[in-house]
Amino acid sequence: MKTKNGTARRKYLLITCLQICLLLLIPVNSLSAESKILVQTKHLKLVGGYSVPKALFEGTKNSRYASGSFDLLPGSNQWIANHGVSGYIIEYIEPGAPSMGFPELIVGRKAHPFKPVRKISAAGVQWLDEKRVICSGRKSYRSGPEKKWVSVVNLHTGQEELISVGLPEWDENSKELFHLHQAFGGGFMRIPEEWANEHVGGRTIGMAAGGYDVLGSPLGPAAAAFRIGDELPVTLLDFPMSNPSIRDPEYKHPSSKSQLSMWKSAEGDIGYWQGDTVSNGAAWVKHEKFKGVIWGCLFARGYIDYRAQGDYGSGKLFLVADPAVFYNPETGGGNRGDHKSETQFADGPKGKYGRVLYTYDPDQLAEVVSGRRQPWECEAVRSEFDFTGITISEQARGPSQISGLHWDDDRKLLWVTISKAIDNKWSILAAYELKTEDLDDMDSNTDSSTDPQAMNLIGYPADATVNAAVNGTRVDVTWEEIDEAAFYRLEIHDMDGSHLHSMHTTQNSYVIPAGYLKEHTAYQYRITASREFSDQGIDNSAKSMMKVFETASNQEMNFHSIILTDAD
Numbered sequence: 001m002k003t004k005n006g007t008a009r010r011k012y013l014l015i016t017c018l019q020i021c022l023l024l025l026i027p028v029n030s031l032s033a034e035s036k037i038l039v040q041t042k043h044l045k046l047v048g049g050y051s052v053p054k055a056l057f058e059g060t061k062n063s064r065y066a067s068g069s070f071d072l073l074p075g076s077n078q079w080i081a082n083h084g085v086s087g088y089i090i091e092y093i094e095p096g097a098p099s100m101g102f103p104e105l106i107v108g109r110k111a112h113p114f115k116p117v118r119k120i121s122a123a124g125v126q127w128l129d130e131k132r133v134i135c136s137g138r139k140s141y142r143s144g145p146e147k148k149w150v151s152v153v154n155l156h157t158g159q160e161e162l163i164s165v166g167l168p169e170w171d172e173n174s175k176e177l178f179h180l181h182q183a184f185g186g187g188f189m190r191i192p193e194e195w196a197n198e199h200v201g202g203r204t205i206g207m208a209a210g211g212y213d214v215l216g217s218p219l220g221p222a223a224a225a226f227r228i229g230d231e232l233p234v235t236l237l238d239f240p241m242s243n244p245s246i247r248d249p250e251y252k253h254p255s256s257k258s259q260l261s262m263w264k265s266a267e268g269d270i271g272y273w274q275g276d277t278v279s280n281g282a283a284w285v286k287h288e289k290f291k292g293v294i295w296g297c298l299f300a301r302g303y304i305d306y307r308a309q310g311d312y313g314s315g316k317l318f319l320v321a322d323p324a325v326f327y328n329p330e331t332g333g334g335n336r337g338d339h340k341s342e343t344q345f346a347d348g349p350k351g352k353y354g355r356v357l358y359t360y361d362p363d364q365l366a367e368v369v370s371g372r373r374q375p376w377e378c379e380a381v382r383s384e385f386d387f388t389g390i391t392i393s394e395q396a397r398g399p400s401q402i403s404g405l406h407w408d409d410d411r412k413l414l415w416v417t418i419s420k421a422i423d424n425k426w427s428i429l430a431a432y433e434l435k436t437e438d439l440d441d442m443d444s445n446t447d448s449s450t451d452p453q454a455m456n457l458i459g460y461p462a463d464a465t466v467n468a469a470v471n472g473t474r475v476d477v478t479w480e481e482i483d484e485a486a487f488y489r490l491e492i493h494d495m496d497g498s499h500l501h502s503m504h505t506t507q508n509s510y511v512i513p514a515g516y517l518k519e520h521t522a523y524q525y526r527i528t529a530s531r532e533f534s535d536q537g538i539d540n541s542a543k544s545m546m547k548v549f550e551t552a553s554n555q556e557m558n559f560h561s562i563i564l565t566d567a568d
Contacts, residue, residue, distance in 0.1 A: 038359045039285050039292040039434065040383035044414065046390070048098035049430040050105045051422055052081075062086075064425045068403020068417040069187055069280040073127040075410060079105065079429075080125045080133050087112050087121040089133060091155060098413075098431045100389070102422075105429070109155040117162065119143040122151070123186035123280055124209060131156045134205065134228070136185040138213060145170075145178035149185045152228070167231055175216060182217035183210055183238055184224045187281035189293065190407065191225055199366045200225035200234050207233055208295070211278035219262065219273035220245025220376070221295040221358055223282065223365070235375050236365040237293075243376035244273040248354065250301040254320075254327075254345040257337055258305035267513045269505055274304050275318040283405035283414055284362070290434050292359040296385065296402025296416065302351035307337040314396070315351050321396035323348035353399045355385040363498075379501050390430060393420040403427065458484055458531045460542035461508075466527055468547070472554035474514040477525065479544070481508040485529040492517070493524040493546070514554055522550040 037043070055063045065084035072079050077094040091108030113122050113135045122135040135151045147164040154160070170177040187209035196204045203225035210222030220239030239245040241262040249266030251274060253259040264272040279296040300319035305326070308314035312333030313326030320326045326339060327346040358380040367373035385402060392400035404417035414432045421428040465480035477490055490510045492501040500523070503510055517523065527544045 036287070036289060036291040038361060038381045039290050039294060039357075039414070040359060040381060041357055041386050042383065043290065043434050044386070044432040045435050046100075046388070047413070047431050047433050048100045049102050049415070049428055050092075050094065050098060051102040052427045052429070053092075053104045053107055054426060055107060063090075064420075064427070066403070066417070066419070066427045067123055067280045068401075068419060068427065069124045070404050070406055070415065070417055070429060071126040071188065071190075071281075072406060072408055072415070073130060076130070078108065078127075078130070080127055082122045082125050082135070084121075084123075087114070089113060089122050089125050089135060089153065102428050102430075111153045111155055111158060111160075113151040113153045113160055114162075117146060117148050120146055120149060124188045124207070126188035126190070126205065126281075128152065134188070136181075136188070136207065136209075138182055138185045138209070138217075139178075144172050145174055145181065147177065149181040163228065165226075165231070165233070178216045179218075179240065180232070182213060183222040184226075184233055185209060187279065187404075189223070189282040189284045189405075190409075191284055192286045192409075195362060195366075196225065199369050200236075201227075203227045203230075203234060206236075206282070206284060208282035208293075209278065209280065210237070210239070210295070211297070212273065212275050213277070216241075218245075219243075219276075221278050221282070221297070221360075221380075223293065225369075234369060236368055237360065237378050238375040239273065240376065243374075245358075245376070245380070247271045247273055247276065247297075247299060248301070248356075248382075250299075250354070251304045252302075252348075254303050254305060254348065255342060257339070257342075258303070258307060260306050263304070268511055269503065270513065270516075274300065276300065277317065277401070278358075279402050279404050279417070281404050281406065283407040285407050285414065285434075286409055287412060287434060289436055291362060292381075293362060293365065294360075294405055294414075295358045296405055297356045297358050298399070298401040299354040299356060300351060301354050302349050303345065305339065307339045309336060310334065310397075311336055311339070316353075316397060316399060319351040319353070319396075320345075320348070321351040323350070351396070353394070353401075355387075355400075355402055357383050357385055357402075359383070361499075367498075377500075381502070387418075390418060390421055390428070392418065393424040395420075395424060398424070458482065458529055458542050460529050461527050461544050463545050463547070466544050466547055468525065468549040470549050470551055472514055473512075473517045473519055473551045475512040475517065475549060475551070476509070477512070477527075478509045479527045482529040484531055487530055489528040489530065491526050491528065495522050495524065495548075497524070517551050519551055519553045522548060524548055 052066050067084045070081045079092040082089045088110050090110045092105035095103050120137045120139050124136040133153050147166045148162040150163040152161045166177045184207035189206035189208040191204045191206040205226040207224040210218040218239045223237040224233035224235050226233040249271035277298050283294045285292045300317040303320035304318050305320050308318045308320050312331050313322045315321035324346050325331045327342050329340040364378040400420045403419045406415040416430045419427045461479035469476040487506045490503045524546045526546050
């Protein structure tokens with residue numbers, strides 16, 4: 001054991017020394033000069049948009065149930081969308097330039113795909129050309145999986161081709177088949193041709209859905225690259241129940257009766273996906289200064305209780321909207337699982353919803369394709385969505401949400417479908433520019449002022465105070481407190497320098513829980529101290545030097561971790 005640890009120590013000391021030598025040879029500014037910025041809410045500027053027409057289908061089902069999946073035919077003003085409970089997909093035509101008056105789109109052709117398929121309807125739509133649309137859907141777990149969950153519809157002739165996706169040996173009880181179409185059915189995105197040619201054999205149809213719907217669906221966003229004729233799409237992103245995505249920790253399970261087996265309680269600053277949902281489709285941003293594959297996510301914050309499924313006091317996504325009503329035997333309505341008797345939780349916090357953009361780095365998706373990264377190891381940059389200029393619904397059972405996204409490469413606009421934005425009923429298609437002026441330089445040690453006299457530089461934690469204590473794959477990172485710091489960012493990189501994870505905290509310590517990192521793996525890490533929170537638009541920050549630790553297995557202590565932290 002002594003020889004093994006000594007060899008590992010010498011190995012990683014040598015790697016660190018070589019990296020330091022390389023850093024001395026490379027100009028500091030060149031390290032990130034070519035990198036693009038991952039899109040966040042603070043980069044978006046609302047410039048207007050359109051509203052979904054108030055229309056009826058089959059007499060009673062109306063367009064207020066638009067799912068959010070919208071796609072623009074490149075080089076045109078023609079959109080395709082689907083409308084939830086009606087089952088229709090509808091062509092829309094822009095009445096003019098997008099404006100803050102949100103004029104109604106003009107209704108064009110329509111079709112009703114998946115009629116021959118039991119209990120499945122279109123949820124995701126994307127143009128193939130000016131006549132044909134590819135559609136995909138998901139199913140209820142009560143009806144079993146379905147191979148024909150992809151459809152190509154000709155809007156001009158009405159003809160439809162149902163496409164089977166899944167391995168021939170998968171039968172009607174296959175869990176693999178069910179997870180496949182729950183993960184990738186229900187949304188699309190357009191994969192840039194250059195990226196597709198380099199990484200996925202030219203597959204430009206991006207399946208982009210995910211989110212918890214029923215048991216077996218992903219606990220996070222999901223994406224795949226597809227070509228018509230594929231038995232299986234090429235997985236880019238997936239969070240199966242065994243590996244849930246990270247989310248905010250603003251939730252609690254009041255009792256053991258309220259928690260599903262795969263739901264994990266929050267651990268410090270880290271929360272895990274619960275009954276949360278994602279947009280029907282994602283936007284793959286292609287821009288000279290920005291990048292990112294973006295989903296819009298809706299989160300329940302407060303008490304999450306599996307029994308909160310429509311009884312009085314409950315909301316969407318198993319949220320207890322009003323504990324004083326939900327945990328009260330004197331209120332009416334249903335009483336699933338006898339939640340009313342648990343009056344000790346009646347004074348809990350009222351539930352609320354969070355709408356968050358999840359932005360993934362296309363470089364990490366490429367690593368999934370190459371096998372260097374697992375589909376659940378991609379890390380999202382999360383940013384709370386800003387609805388300034390738009391009225392949204394906060395109704396407990398029907399809140400507004402980001403129900404779809406689309407990147408318009410011709411006009412360089414990010415289109416966001418927002419549900420229930422007009423009269424608490426009707427959706428809008430909002431257009432956002434990406435702000436290229438006064439971009440925050442996240443690696444800079446200055447504020448955004450152009451006046452040198454106004455600069456007030458912040459210090460960074462001294463290298464000797466930055467340490468990582470390793471116990472298996474759990475890592476306790478500590479550093480000196482910086483008086484003027486508003487918050488800190490802990491960055492984790494692999495030994496090749498690729499960024500893997502970022503964690504934020506207002507404390508001068510952070511615990512990376514067991515299971516988050518790989519066993520017997522060396523990582524680089526550093527601490528950034530920031531004077532202002534990023535939503536204040538200043539981002540005056542300073543970084544410590546990179547340091548190194550190595551995880552052990554979860555059955556043994558890593559006794560040489562302290563030595564490795566001093567490697568530089």
